[in-house]
Amino acid sequence: MGLTVALAYSGGLDTSVCIKWLQEKYKAEVITVTLDLGQKDNLREIGKRAYLLGARNHYEVDARHEFVTGYVYPAIKANGLYEGKYPLSTALGRPLIAEKLVEVAQKEGADAVAHGCTGKGNDQVRIDVTVRSLDSSLKVIAPVREWNMTRDEEMTYAQNQGIPIKPSKSIYSVDQNLWGRSIESGPLEHPDQEPLPDAFEWATLPEEAPDTPGYLDLEFLEGVPTKVNGQELNPVELIQFVNQLGGSHGVGIIDHMEDRLVGIKSREVYECPAALTIIEAHKDLEKLVLTRNELEFKSSVERE
Structure with a gap:
């Protein structure tokens, strides 16, 4: 059986x-x-x-x-x-x-x-x-x-096996959720090649971003964001909003060499406008309310 x-x-x-x-x-x-x-x-x-x-x-x-x-x-x-x-x-x-x-x-x-x-x-x-x-x-x-x-x-x-195969619309392998978009394969397999514009969907390339700045006012409660520009949003809507606004201003593109747990190195490209924006805001908030020793200790714990 x-x-x-x-x-x-x-x-x-x-x-x-x-x-x-x-x-x-x-x-x-x-x-x-x-x-x-x-x-x-x-x-x-x-x-x-x-x-x-x-x-x-x-x-x-x-x-x-x-x-x-x-x-x-x-x-x-x-x-x-x-x-x-x-x-x-x-x-x-x-x-x-x-x-x-x-x-x-x-x-x-x-x-x-x-x-x-x-x-x-x-x-x-x-x-x-x-x-x-x-x-x-x-x-x-x-x-x-x-x-x-x-x-x-x-x-x-x-x-x-008769499995229908959809023609791929992209040369990239993509995995995404609310918190970010991971892009692999194709020319990205070569660390010396710059990602092409067609790799990105969420973040506007810096040279194409608006010339005027966008402003984002994040309000935190107990360490997590609850309001954007004075408006209270549920957790999913808040991240979606920050993804859209941050991405439209060229925020969120990550390109780096990553160490895998299994011992190999891998070139990874991501789009994470909301994640980078919110984490950066949270770090600045901590600088405002924590002592120097608390910040040093928390930073060491975070790295581990």
Whole structure:
């Protein structure tokens, strides 16, 4: 008898292939789980695609508010910038994805959970560790780590399995949520090449930004922003507003060499207008209200 597996499903090529691969290798019944973290995907179409590929059941979870209050807020309080540059936008969502995967797996009586992370990055560790800490009885399957297919081989597998392949509109691999947008692949694989303008969607290039400044008045309560320009907004709306305003003025582009947990270096490009704006404002607020010794101690703790 095969396994019942809860799969973190994005609707893209990798996790679509995962459905068929799990069915083939493990004789698995697959339950797909898609979280709305503000990535602006067509979630209804993702659900339809999951059922088309043979998912037994599909869950769509609106986790935007929980993502902000449970993960982004603590990151703001900690001035969370990995290696002083990256506001952990993609990273913050992975434990929440893992948590919801476990909830669905327990509800469905699943034997395992699965995800589409590769063996190269930090996300695999975040999901694996979170799942095991929440329910050690669940097996964790990472098909992309196991199948060892090249991209071309994966495309061939998809065609042979009758998986519809959408023509890609971009040469980039993109992962995004409310807190930021991660851009990889294509010419960005070469650290000596400057990102082309078509890599960006949220941030206006500095040379194209308005000549007149934009002003943003952020009000904080207990370490997190609650009002913008005197208007109280809910957590999701506030971040969306700051993303739009900051991005329109050329704020938010990050390009740096990142150290991965597994010991490799990776060139990473991000767009994080709201994250950089809010964290910078929070750091300045701390300078206003904390002593020099408190600031030095907090800075050392944040780096660890």
